[in-house]
Amino acid sequence: MTDAKQQVHDAARRARVAAATLALTPRAAKDEALKAMADALVAASAEIIAANDKDVVAAREAGTGENVIDRLALDEGRIAAFADGVRDIAALPDPIGEVVRGSTLPNGLRLQQIRVPMGVIGMIYEGRPNVTADAAAICLKAGSAVLLRGSSSASESNTAIIKVMREALAGTSIPPDSIQQIAADDRASATHLMQARGLVDLVIPRGGAGLINAVVSESTVPVIETGVGNCHVYVDADADLDMALDIVINAKTQRNSVCNAAESLLVHKAVADTFLPRVVAALQKQGVTVHGDPSFCAIDGDVVPATDEDYATEYLSADISAKVVESLDDAVDHIRTFSSGHTEAIVTSSLAASRRFTMGVDSAAVMVNASTRFTDGGEFGFGAEIGISTQKLHARGPMGLPEMTTTTYVVTGSGHVR
Amino acid sequence: MTDAKQQVHDAARRARVAAATLALTPRAAKDEALKAMADALVAASAEIIAANDKDVVAAREAGTGENVIDRLALDEGRIAAFADGVRDIAALPDPIGEVVRGSTLPNGLRLQQIRVPMGVIGMIYEGRPNVTADAAAICLKAGSAVLLRGSSSASESNTAIIKVMREALAGTSIPPDSIQQIAADDRASATHLMQARGLVDLVIPRGGAGLINAVVSESTVPVIETGVGNCHVYVDADADLDMALDIVINAKTQRNSVCNAAESLLVHKAVADTFLPRVVAALQKQGVTVHGDPSFCAIDGDVVPATDEDYATEYLSADISAKVVESLDDAVDHIRTFSSGHTEAIVTSSLAASRRFTMGVDSAAVMVNASTRFTDGGEFGFGAEIGISTQKLHARGPMGLPEMTTTTYVVTGSGHVR
Structure with missing residues (x-):
């Protein structure tokens, strides 16, 4: 075993020990620890900003774009904001112990399906250092230890944030090993984490399509795939066209x-x-390039002819693909072919159309007369969100605290045998 | 792309088309199709038995043990039994459309999380041909198309059973491509199935540890791991020892x-x-070999000294490993170290001990004063069971119809934008 692999496995083993304690920890102790973490993050703002400066300088030297640097850079306000996020998570109900199902069986056995912690969760993520505090807080509240493998571009910031959170835990009943950093200096450390089957219970990748695909194909630990959204708005024959216009513009340009x-x-x-x-006209007024089929191209010379690649693309920019369909079923077929399974919207006044569309498409969320932008843990009232799952297993759509747990069946008898 | 891979992908594409129809099919039509399948299986008993005879002859020629052949062999009674199983599944409530969560958000958006079909499920399984009818019926009732990849040893039987079921579907509103066989003559067909990401939504392996490990490590499609059970019975300081004896004997020997x-x-x-x-004495009287620690070895010369390998072994035979522990926490630690996460039992009169044990171990099911043998979809009242999940993601413990589904969020507004 290589040193890097050994380090990841050792961290995972310490996390398992911490997780066994966390599983027995009542809500009050977890909330107290979260509040201590939040206070410590604010108190250590100067230290965290100093570390973050090193990441920012390195990013600038590497020629990173200013928009990316803006997301990387921390100041007191941003640190206070993510500390507040940690406090918000403390205020949420504890998912652990919730009885999901319960009944008494004919033979008198009492059956309860109860929410219990996942155990050890691995996060592999890119980008902003606020994810570090957020993911640690969500996992801890859900009773799991977390191994955080951020990107090397935010390495100094993440190291400082994790150090502060672990020191805060040292003064509480929660083992500091509940939150551990997996060093980002070695590309292989992510691979070791996602292949630590038996030591890590779940891996969640957060970032671009490249990262997510790499984790999905290389991981032997179960994965929840997050995020890619090739979202559609379908304007039905029975749509209120003013409403449709508002929704299209909001969904594309907000x-x-x-x-x-x-x-x-x-x-x-x-x-x-x-x-x-x-x-x-409305899209173009907002600076959006329309990539359309011949019907759209006939409207305006600035509409770019669309290819199948356009229909399959998540632009994440001021572009939209567009097509006229023969029927609602054609729209559903198109979406089933090209969608990434994130969110689709229908604008219609017809109950029958809304029903057929919601049953026909195969995505994590379906909006009826509402913008696709509402698919979000905050908007859904979950209070915390670790990502949006686009897979069908375990969790689909925005993932809050319950989605970070598993369940166990507790069966109570009085000497029952078969 | 190889021919074998092309065949699997073509089957999966046809299954996706069928799944789109199935998603819109109401319960009554699914139940009618299931009853037609059951009737057809009984009516075709002679044909199925003739095909099964070929498998049995081939197995005998290959020197297969009689106990395995007994499980492979079909007769009219066994076919009637699995046809009855299909009818029982028709009688179960439809999981599709169940509203799992629902609320109205502060902005007036109506949020509903609704159970919807998984889509296309791949089953990779060994052993008895009754699994073929059972898995097909469960997947169909749960609104999903199924790709059945059984073992080559039951290939003739499976082919006959699938042919009969598909012919039965041809007379109903359910597309026959909802149930398809993946040929078992090529070892690679299982690999193509588990790597058809984007075409297959879920793979469930059922069989021995070798099969399950192969699927877990090679699959790029999400997997639910089933089955391995290194189950423990812990007799607490506060146990009723008569009850403990009954439970140990039942759990080991029934x-x-x-x-x-x-x-x-x-x-x-x-x-x-x-x-x-x-x-x-009681275990030995039942023909069980005890593999024990020194305390157990001191009881009787026939107790075999246990190694860590014994503690890690799922014997599936008349053997049991045994150990004296210092405390309940020691028992929990031992179980956390050696268990496969299937089922653990505690025998105790102490409420505190039962609580600490159930919260401390990390398994799919925990029995309090009951035999481990109760972890079973039938015993739990689920009516149908596709397997017992020992992983934490998506489903844990016996999996019935709801576990074969996913959910979608349906959000209804009146022109809501952000």
């Missing part, structure tokens, strides 16, 4: 770099003549 | 080849003097 932004517009042929000129 | 049979006995030192002689 924030175009996020996974729940719309990337593709489908319009029923019955309303194409009326709606296409309006929507193309 | 049927020792199944995953929920006990494989290891832990006894608190406070009751060792009284209990060890009784339990060793």
Whole structure:
């Protein structure tokens, strides 16, 4: 075993020991620890900012774009914000111990399915250092130890944040090994983490499609895939076209770099003549490039002809693919073919159409007369969100605290045998 | 792409088309199809038995043991029994459409989390041909298409059973491509199935540890791991020793080849003097070989000294490992170290001990004063069981119809934008 692999496995073993204690820890002790972490993060702002400066300098030297540097950079306000996030998680109900199902069996056995901690969760993520505090807090509240493997570009910041959180835990009843950093200096450390089957119970990748695909194909630990959103808005024959226009513009332009932004517009042929000129003009006014089928191209010379690659693309930019469909079923077929299974929206006044669309598409969330931008743990009232699952196993859609747990069946008898 | 891979992918694509229809199919139509399948299986008994005879002859020629052949062989009674199983599944409630969570958000959006079909499920299994009918019926009732990859040893039987079921579907509104066979003549077909990411939504392996490990490490499709059970019975300081004796004997000997049979006995030192002689004598009377620690070895010369390998072994035979522990926490530590996470039992009169044990061990099911043998979909009242999950993601413990589904969030507004 290589040193790097040994280090990851040793960390995972310490995490398992910590997890065994965490599983027996009542809510009050977890909340107290979270509040201590939040206070410590604020108190250590200067130290964290100093570490973050090193990451920012290195990023600038590497020629990183200013928009990425803006997301990386921390100041007192941002640290206070993520400390507040940790306090918000402390205020959420404890998912552990919830009785999911319960009944008494005919033979008198009492059956209860109870929410229990996952155990050890591995997070492999890119980008902003606030994820470090957020993921640690969510996992701890859900009773699990966490191994945090951030990106090397935020390595100094993550190291400082994790050090502060662990020191805060040392003054509580929660073992500091509940939160551990997996060093990002070695590319292989992520691979060792995702292949530590038996030591790590779950791996969650957060980042771009490249990272997620690498984790999905190389991991032997169960994975929850997050995030890629090729989201559609379908404007039905029975749509209120003013509403449709509002929703398309909001879904595409309110924030175009996020996974729940719309990337593709489908319009029923019955309303194409009326709606296409309006929507193309409105999108273009917002600076959006429309990549359309021949019907859309006929509207305006600035519409770019769309290819199948356009329909399959999550632009994350001021672009949208667009197509006229023959029927609602055609829209569903198109979405089943091209969607990443994140969020689809239908605009319609027809109950039958909304029902057929919601049953027909195969995505984590379906909006009826609402913007795709509402697929979000905060908007859904979950209070905390570790990501949005686009897979079907375990959790689908925004993942809050319950999705970070598993269950066990507790069966109580009085000497029952078969 | 090889021909074998092409065949698996083509089958999966046809299954996806069928799944899109199945997702819109109401319960009554699914139940009618299941009843037609059951009737057809009974009507085709002679044909199925003739195919099964070929498998049995081939197995005998290959020198297969008679106990395995007994499980492979079909007769009219066995076919009637699995047809009845299909009818029982038709009688179960439809999991699809169940509202798992629902609320109205502060902004007036109506949020519902609804059970929807998984899509396309791949089953990779060994052994008895009744699994073929059972898995097909469970997947169909849960609204999913299924790709069945049985073992080559049951290939003729499986082919006949699948042919009969598909012909039965042809007379109903369910597409026959909802049930398809993946040929077992090529070892690689299982690999192609578990790597058809994007075409197959879930793979469930059922069989021995070798099969399950191969699927877990090679699959890129999400997997639910089933079955391995290194189950423990812990006799606490506060146990009713008569009850403990009944439970140990039942858990070990009622049927020792199944995953929920006990494989290891832990006894608190406070009751060792009284209990060890009784339990060793009772186990030996039932023909069980005890592999024990020095305390057990001191009881009787026929007790074999146990190694760590014994404690880690799922015997599936008339053997049990045994150890005296210093405390309940020691028992929990031992179980956390050696268990496969299937089922553990505690025998105790102490509420505090039962609580600490159930919260401390980390397994799919925990029995308090009951035999490990109760971990079973039938015993739990689920009506149907596709296997027992020993992983923490998605489903843990016996898996019934709800565990074969996923969910989607349906969010209804009146033109809501952010």
